[in-house]
Structure formats: C-alpha cells, structure tokens
Amino acid sequence: MKILLPGIYPRSEKLVACTRDFERGRITLDELKKTRRDDVEKFYKLQNGFKYISTGLFEWQDLLRPFINIIHNSREGELLRFFETNTFCRIIESKNKPELMEGKIEDWIETYFFAEGYFKNDINLIIPFPFLYLFQDFSRGIPLKEISKIFIRLIGNIYKLKNKALFFLEPSFGWRKIKDEEKLEGRKFIERLKEKFNIPIFLYTFFFSIEEDMDFIFNLPFDGIGIDFYSNTTSKIMGKFPKDKSLLAGVINVYSTIIEDREKIRKVIRKLENYISIEKIYLIPSGPPEFLPRITMDQKVENLKGVYK
Amino acid sequence: MKLKPFLTHEIGSLSKPSWRVKTIRGIPLGDKDIEEAINWGKLLEIEGRDKLLEILIKRRDFKKEEKEEIVYFSSLYATKLIEKTGIDLVYDGEQHRVEMYEYPIKRIKGFIFKGHVRSFDNKYYRKASFIGKPELKEFYHVKEFERISSFAKKPLKIPITGAYTLVDWSYNEYYLKDISPGENNIRKERKGGKSQFLRKMAREIIYPNLQALYQRGAKFLQIDEPAATTKRDEIPELVNTFKESIGDLKGNVFFSTHICFSKYSLLFPEIERLEGILNEVHFEYANRDTIELGVKEKKRKGYKILEKFKDNKFVVGLGVIDVHTNFIEPPELVRDRILYATKIIKDPERIFVAPDCGLRTRRWEIAFKKLRNMVEGKIMAEKEIGI
Numbered sequence: 001m002k003i004l005l006p007g008i009y010p011r012s013e014k015l016v017a018c019t020r021d022f023e024r025g026r027i028t029l030d031e032l033k034k035t036r037r038d039d040v041e042k043f044y045k046l047q048n049g050f051k052y053i054s055t056g057l058f059e060w061q062d063l064l065r066p067f068i069n070i071i072h073n074s075r076e077g078e079l080l081r082f083f084e085t086n087t088f089c090r091i092i093e094s095k096n097k098p099e100l101m102e103g104k105i106e107d108w109i110e111t112y113f114f115a116e117g118y119f120k121n122d123i124n125l126i127i128p129f130p131f132l133y134l135f136q137d138f139s140r141g142i143p144l145k146e147i148s149k150i151f152i153r154l155i156g157n158i159y160k161l162k163n164k165a166l167f168f169l170e171p172s173f174g175w176r177k178i179k180d181e182e183k184l185e186g187r188k189f190i191e192r193l194k195e196k197f198n199i200p201i202f203l204y205t206f207f208f209s210i211e212e213d214m215d216f217i218f219n220l221p222f223d224g225i226g227i228d229f230y231s232n233t234t235s236k237i238m239g240k241f242p243k244d245k246s247l248l249a250g251v252i253n254v255y256s257t258i259i260e261d262r263e264k265i266r267k268v269i270r271k272l273e274n275y276i277s278i279e280k281i282y283l284i285p286s287g288p289p290e291f292l293p294r295i296t297m298d299q300k301v302e303n304l305k306g307v308y309k
Numbered sequence: 310m311k312l313k314p315f316l317t318h319e320i321g322s323l324s325k326p327s328w329r330v331k332t333i334r335g336i337p338l339g340d341k342d343i344e345e346a347i348n349w350g351k352l353l354e355i356e357g358r359d360k361l362l363e364i365l366i367k368r369r370d371f372k373k374e375e376k377e378e379i380v381y382f383s384s385l386y387a388t389k390l391i392e393k394t395g396i397d398l399v400y401d402g403e404q405h406r407v408e409m410y411e412y413p414i415k416r417i418k419g420f421i422f423k424g425h426v427r428s429f430d431n432k433y434y435r436k437a438s439f440i441g442k443p444e445l446k447e448f449y450h451v452k453e454f455e456r457i458s459s460f461a462k463k464p465l466k467i468p469i470t471g472a473y474t475l476v477d478w479s480y481n482e483y484y485l486k487d488i489s490p491g492e493n494n495i496r497k498e499r500k501g502g503k504s505q506f507l508r509k510m511a512r513e514i515i516y517p518n519l520q521a522l523y524q525r526g527a528k529f530l531q532i533d534e535p536a537a538t539t540k541r542d543e544i545p546e547l548v549n550t551f552k553e554s555i556g557d558l559k560g561n562v563f564f565s566t567h568i569c570f571s572k573y574s575l576l577f578p579e580i581e582r583l584e585g586i587l588n589e590v591h592f593e594y595a596n597r598d599t600i601e602l603g604v605k606e607k608k609r610k611g612y613k614i615l616e617k618f619k620d621n622k623f624v625v626g627l628g629v630i631d632v633h634t635n636f637i638e639p640p641e642l643v644r645d646r647i648l649y650a651t652k653i654i655k656d657p658e659r660i661f662v663a664p665d666c667g668l669r670t671r672r673w674e675i676a677f678k679k680l681r682n683m684v685e686g687k688i689m690a691e692k693e694i695g696i
Contacts, residue, residue, distance in 0.1 A: 016425045016433050023431060061430050078596075079429050079570065084540045086478055088429035088570075209496060230499070234491030251490040255499070257423050257438050257480050264489045271491070286490070293424025293436065 002282045003304055004248065005047065006126050006167040006204055006226070008063065009056040010294040015039050033116065039294075040115045046301055051282075052165045054126045055115040062089040063130045063169060064138050066112040071142075071150065072099045080138060083171050083207050085291070094141040100150060105157050113158065124163045129155075131170035131203065132186055133178060144182060148189040152196070159197040166193075166201045167226075171287075173217060174208025174231070183216055194221050202226060206250060206287035211236055218242050228286040229268070230255060238275035247276055250286035252304060257296045259303050266307055283307070312563070312624075314657035314696055315647060315687045316397045320567055320591070320628075321409070321468040321533065322667030323390070323402025323676055328365055329383035332376055337369040346382075349673065353389040358382070380405060381456065388461055390673060394680035398466040398529055403667070405453045409470045409533060410478055411435055417514055418444040420479065438480040439506060443514055448521035455525060466529035467522055468567070472510035472550045473543075477536040481506050500543075507546055511553035519554065523562050531565045531591075538571040544579045555586050565589035565626060569666045570596070573614045584622050591626020593665035595646065596633060602645050609649040618654060625654055628665035629686065630679050635671065637678045643686020648693060657696060662687050 011019070015035050022032040036058050043056045060066055062082070068074050077091030101108075110117050113127055130138075135147050142150075158164055172178065178186075193201060203217065204226035210217060214237065217225060224246030227237060230253050241247060249272060251265055265283070272281055283304055289297050326349070328342040343365055350358035361382040364375050371379070384401040391399045406412035411434070414420045419441035425433035454467050484502035488495060519530055532554065537547055555564055564587050568576075573592055580590065598611025618625050629646045630638055643662075650660050662683060668676040 010424075010426065011433075013425060019431045020433075081539065081571070086536060086539060087427055090430070229490035229495075230488070231496055232491065233493050233495055235493065237491075249490070253488075253490070255480070256482055256485065258482050258486065268490050290427055293426060295424055 002308070003047075003050055003301065004052055004126065004282050004284050005050075005054040005289060005301065006128055006202075006248075006284060007054075007057070007169060007288040008060050008290040009043055009054060009058070010290045010292060010297050011058055012039050012042075012294045015058065036116070037118060040118045044118075046298060052124045052126045053119070054128075055113065055119055057112070057128065059112060059116065062087075063128075064089060064092050064135065066108070067135075067150075068092055070101055070104060070108045070154070072096075072101055074098060074142075077140060083175055085207075087291075089138050092135075092139040092142065094139070098142050098146050098150060100153055105154065109154075109157060109161075121161045122163060124165070126167050127155075127158055127164045128167045128169060131168035131172075132189060133172035133182060134170050136182075137172060137176075144185045148185060148192075151189070152192060155193060155197060155199075159199055164199060166199055167204050168202065168222075169204045169206075169288075171205065171207040173205050173210045173213045178213060178216070187220060190220050190222065200224070202246070202248060204248060204284070207231060214240055218245075224248055224280075224282070226250060226284055230286045234268070234271055238272065241275055243276055243280075246280045246282060247272065248282045248284045251283050252285040252289075252297075252300050254285050254287040254289060254291040257292060259299055262303065262307050265304065269307070312658070312661075313397075315660055315662050315691060317395070317662045317684055317687055318398035318466055318529075318626075319391055319396060319400055319402070319680065320664055320667050321400070321403055321531070322669035323387050323404075324669050324672060325402075325404060326383055326386065326673070329379055329404065332365075332371050332379050335369075338365060339368075343368075349386055349390070353386060353393055355382075355386060355389060384453075384456060385460055388457055390677060391680070392461070392463055394677060395684035396680060397463065399457075399461050399463045400466055400468070401453070401457050403468075403669070405456075408434075409468075410475065413449055413470050413475060413514075414479070416446045416449040418442075418446055419483065423480065434478075436479065438482045439476075440482050442483070443509055445514055445517055448518055450518060451521050451525060454522055454527055458526070464528060466531055466565075467527055468531040468533050469515065469518060469522075471532040471534040471537075471566070472507055472515045472554055473547045474534050474536040475514075476503065476506050476510055477539055503543075504546060507550050508553060511550045512556075515554040516556050516558075519558055519562070523558055527562060529563045529565070531567055532587075533567050535567075535569055535571070537566075537568045538573065538575045541575055544575055547576075548579050548582050551583055551587060559586045563588050565591055565624075565661075567591045567626065567666070569593035569628075574617070577617045581621050587623065589624040589626045589661055590618075591661070591663060592628060593632075594628040595631040595638070595665050596628070598631075598646065600636065600638070600642060602641055604645050604649045604652060609646065612646065612649055612653070615650055615653040618659075623659070625650060625660050627660055627662055629662055630664035630668075630683050632664055632666045632668050632670065635675050637675070638682055638686070640682045640685035640689055643683050644689040644693065647687060647690035651690070651694065657691075657694060 018035040021027045073096045074094040077093040079088040082089045200223045202224040206228040226248035228250040384404040387402040420437040484505045594611045
C-alpha cells in the first residue's frame with residue numbers, strides 16, 4: 001500500500017485527557033507513558049503494510065520543541081502562530097553559539113524518533129525534521145548555516161541505524177519569499193546530506209501554493225517531494241515535476257473531516273499517472289495530520305487503504 | 310456617546326472558583342473549596358452568601374437547581390470582584406460559559422463536535438464541523454446579560470465571539486462538500502466557501518445576538534476576534550464580517566473589538582473601513598513590552614503599533630496588564646504605559662485602559678491585584694496630565 005503518514009499524528013482523546021491530567025498532577029508519568037504507548041501501538045497497526053512507518057511523534061509538542069533538548073543554551077521562547085493556522089508553536093531562542101549536547105544524542109533519538117524505545121532499530125521508519133526555513137522562522141539566534149550543521153550531525157547518528165527515510169517538513173514555500181542566499185544554503189545542505197549519507201530524503205511542502213518556488217524545489221536533489229493538493233492545482237504543478245523523483249501526493253484533506261471519496265482519489269491518481277509512473281506515487285495527508293482529531297484521521301487512513309483494493 | 314478619558318474595562322474571562330468548577334464536573338468539594346467561598350464572600354461583601362454556603366456544605370451530589378444557583382453565585386462573586394478593583398465597565402468573567410468557542414457553537418444548529426485538536430503545547434480545544442445551515446437555537450448571551458445587570462452597580466460590557474473566529478476555528482463542510490484534490494482553482498474555491506460561511510454567520514448568528522442584547526439595554530458590546538489576522542489575505546473578509554455583524558446597530562451601542570497575540574500590522578489600513586462602526590479597537594501590548602519604567606520608545610517597545618492609530622478615530626483599547634504572568638504590574642508601570650500612549654495618540658479620550666486579554670489563567674488573588682494596580686496607575690496618569 002503506497003500510503004505514508006509523515007508529521008505529528010493526532011493524539012487520541014484518551015491521550016489528550018491523560019496529558020492534561022498529568023500536567024495537573026492527577027496521574028503519574030508511568031500512567032501517561034502507558035496511554036502514550038497504547039496510542040503508538042494502535043497507530044503502528046494502522047500502518048500495517050506501509051513501506052515506511054511513522055512513529056506518530058506523540059511526545060512532540062510541536063515540530064521544533066524536541067530540539068531544545070539537544071541544543072545547549074537554547075530555551076523555549078514566546079508562542080508564534082504556526083503559519084496561517086490556529087495552532088501556535090514556541091520559538092527556540094539561543095543566545096550563544098548553538099552546540100549539541102553530544103552525550104545525549106542517542107537518548108534523544110530514542111525518545112523522539114523511536115517513540116521512547118517502542119520501535120527497534122531495524123524497522124523502516126520515517127524520520128521527520130523541520131526543514132531549514134521552517135526552523136529559521138521559528139528560532140532566534142541560530143543562523144541558517146548553524147541549523148544546517150546541527151542537522152547534519154544529528155542525521156549522522158540516525159543514518160547509522162539503517163532503513164530510515166528522512167522527511168523534511170517545510171511550509172515556508174509559498175508563505176514567504178525565500179531569498180537567494182537562503183536557497184543557496186538549502187541546496188548546499190541537501191547536497192551535503194546526499195554526499196555523506198545513502199538515505200532516501202523527501203521534502204514535504206504543505207499549506208500553500210508552491211508555484212513560485214517550483215523550479216527551485218524540483219531541482220533540489222531530493223528523492224521525492226510532497227505536495228498539498230488542496231492548495232495546489234495538478235495541471236499547474238505536474239507539468240514540471242521531475243520524472244525521476246517520487247511524488248508524495250497530499251490527497252488526505254486535513255482541512256475537512258469529510259472522508260474522501262475513493263473514486264475521486266482514484267481519478268486523481270489516474271490524472272497524476274499522465275505525468276509520472278504509478279510506482280513513484282505515494283499518498284499522504286495534505287498537511288500535518290494532527291490538524292484533524294484522531295478518530296477522523298484514523299478513518300481517513302482506513303478509507304484510503306481501500307483505494308488500492 | 311461621550312465617555313471619560315482613560316476609561317477602564319476588563320477583557321472577558323476570569324478563572325472560575327474551584328467550588329463552581331468541581332460542582333459542575335461532579336467532583337466532591339473539600340474544605341479548601343468551602344473556605345475559598347467564605348473568604349471571598351467576606352472580602353467582596355456578597356449579599357446572601359449564606360445561601361451559597363448552605364448549598365456547598367453538602368459537598369457532593371448537587372441537584373440541577375443547586376448547580377444553577379452555584380453558577381449564579383460565581384457570576385455574582387466575579388462581578389463584585391471586578392467592581393471592587395474600581396474598574397469602570399464590568400462583567401462576570403465568563404462564569405456562565407465553558408469557553409469562547411464551545412459555548413456559542415453548542416447553541417447554534419448546523420455544527421457537530423468532532424474531537425480535540427491542538428491549540429499549543431499540550432493544550433487542545435474541541436473542534437466542530439459546520440455541516441448544515443447555521444441557525445440560532447437561542448440568543449445565547451441574553452440570560453447572562455439580564456442576570457449580571459440585576460446586580461452590577463456599574464455599566465456592563467458583554468463580550469461575544471465574532472463570526473470570523475467561529476468560522477476559522479471550525480471545519481467548513483457545508484459550503485465545501487465536493488472539492489477534489491488538485492482541481493483547478495482549488496484555493497479560490499476554498500476561499501469562496503469560507504466567504505459564504507462568514508456572511509451567513511455574521512448575518513444570522515452574530516447580528517441577531519447583538520440585536521437581542523441591544524434591545525434589552527446593552528450599551529457596550531465587545532466582539533472578540535482572536536483569529537482576525539490568521540490568514541493574511543482575508544483581512545477584507547474580516548472587515549466585511551464586522552460590518553455585517555453590526556449592521557444597523559452602529560451608533561446605538563458602543564462596539565469594541567478585542568484581538569490578541571496577532572500580527573496587528575496586517576489589519577491596517579483595511580480596518581479603517583470600520584471607523585464609525587466600530588468604536589474601540591483593543592490589542593494586547595503589555596506582553597510585548599519591557600517592565601521597566603519610563604515613557605521613552607526604548608522602554609515601551611510593546612506599543613509600537615500605536616503609531617497606526619494616530620490618524621484614525623478609533624478609541625485605542627490599551628492592554629497594560631500581561632495576562633500570562635503572575636508579575637503584578639506596579640501602578641507606576643501602568644501609568645508610564647498610559648502616558649506613552651497619550652504621547653502618541655494625543656487625546657486621552659481616545660484611550661481606554663484594560664488588561665491584554667482575559668485573566669482566566671490567573672488565580673483570583675493575582676487577577677485582583679493586577680486590576681487594582683491598573684486602576685491606580687490610571688489615576689496616577691490622570692494626575693500627571695492634569696485631568
């Protein structure tokens with residue numbers, strides 16, 4: 001089944017309530033962890049047969065927060081609106097030159113990328129990272145070059161674990177103008193990663209139309225690119241889409257709880273086949289899955305599996 | 310309506326007393342909860358508080374009418390708390406409401422709750438889908454207005470969640486049923502669906518509520534729009550939504566809007582189309598400011614956006630109290646914030662003084678001290694200016 005679920009997956013109603021209870025001192029950390037593990041387990045089962053498994057990132061409070069626990073001298077700053085949504089993200093502030101907490105990297109990876117040790121090293125896992133521009137827009141005092149260095153160092157440790165696919169999440173395309181020097185840094189970063197590590201790397205764009213940056217994005221050495229098809233038109237995007245890359249088609253609508261019509265999705269796939277071979281098409285959510293309640297997102301994924309029947 | 314300079318008001322929510330929260334949730338009351346009701350009752354000189362204590366002493370298994378009585382008393386306590394701080398326009402801190410989204414949505418036909426989604430950190434809200442024509446089940450703030458009016462000794466201001474925020478925080482599944490991924494003009498179609506939803510909510514939900522409050526004597530109404538700047542290219546839609554929500558009530562009621570934790574510059578100049586319709590525009594400022602005394606620009610860096618009000622007629626709702634910290638702003642800091650605003654706006658009658666936002670995340674002790682210092686700081690500013 002060619003479905004992938006990158007990004008933070010919604011917490012179950014039970015986990016939402018337990019997290020609140022934990023923060024108010026009504027339950028213990030062990031009780032919270034047990035509920036979180038149940039969430040991970042159910043989510044794992046939902047992905048049975050998928051090429052790469054997402055861990056759900058149920059410990060993550062937003063896409064940036066885990067990095068505070070691995071960058072020396074960094075701290076949580078104020079809340080900032082997450083693009084044009086009603087979710088807010090905390091800024092990462094760093095007053096000194098940011099450096100990694102070297103002794104903690106392995107534990108950090110286990111906590112945030114292996115669901116507190118639930119997943120074992122040999123499994124095919126999606127490893128999500130915010131891409132450089134997203135990280136830059138939600139941090140203070142960490143220049144693009146430093147972010148790039150930090151990521152390369154962390155990914156070096158993840159690479160050793162095998163069978164992983166890197167997913168860079170980036171809604172900044174279409175949100176703001178990416179300057180030429182930023183583009184240059186972005187390109188260098190991906191080129192360096194490809195040189196150093198033999199690992200599939202994907203870019204996951206969402207929320208906005210990528211038309212203006214399409215040429216730049218499509219020429220980056222990613223193995224695949226994710227596109228939000230509720231913010232982009234097939235005919236405008238796919239004409240230039242590189243045939244050697246995978247397309248992560250954002251067809252699960254995260255802006256609506258209506259379950260997708262499978263026939264419509266099949267039609268979209270057939271349309272996409274005019275531009276790219278079917279082997280290269282994966283279906284993904286149009287944006288972060290956590291923009292929908294858990295029960296709805298689970299139903300949408302189950303429904304989408306039926307597209308391949 | 311001629312109003313005094315530096316008029317003070319609160320913004321909306323206050324926390325709910327533990328004896329009110331636990332009773333509604335069915336959690337038995339402890340000694341501390343009862344003590345809280347006794348102590349605040351004495352301090353605020355609540356008339357008839359013995360009746361509340363007689364009910365609370367049961368501690369558990371409250372009947373429906375007892376729960377209603379408890380909500381009545383929490384409204385009375387909160388209103389008296391606000392009055393005791395010396396604030397000019399009062400309210401009960403949303404003691405009748407769950408919160409600003411769920412409460413109205415439950416009272417509008419056409420919505421169905423779907424589950425929790427994240428707001429920030431580990432905080433979630435129950436999000437609803439809009440699946441049918443919106444229809445009011447009841448005027449949802451009238452009972453609250455009438456009740457608070459019956460015991461408030463000062464003019465009352467009622468907040469109401471605006472149409473734009475209710476729409477933006479919901480899934481639009483009535484006007485956007487049939488979209489297919491990747492189809493031509495997909496963004497345009499999504500926007501079109503939202504415009505229809507907004508117009509409907511403004512005309513058929515918000516306007517009738519505002520009208521019902523006006524007909525019952527409300528003089529001050531605050532339209533809350535925390536989602537106002539969420540989508541950069543929808544500011545014209547937001548402005549139209551205000552126009553349609555207020556309609557022919559303009560001039561009959563003092564209308565304010567409260568917007569917070571947003572990129573305010575996006576609102577200008579478009580919001581100026583609301584001059585003569587909307588009287589006051591309130592933002593959060595203190596959260597962005599330093600806590601050092603002084604009236605120089607460097608010290609008052611949270612108030613930069615005031616420049617945008619220099620050439621329009623809006624009353625500036627000036628947030629001078631940070632609601633996300635227990636730091637009690639000294640009156641001198643409040644004074645300097647007001648004096649700085651006066652330097653920019655020039656006319657004290659165009660400045661109203663308020664906290665940044667509702668104080669629901671602060672304990673009553675903290676909220677009380679903050680608001681009392683706010684009033685004191687205002688008096689100091691008046692003396693300084695000589696009014």
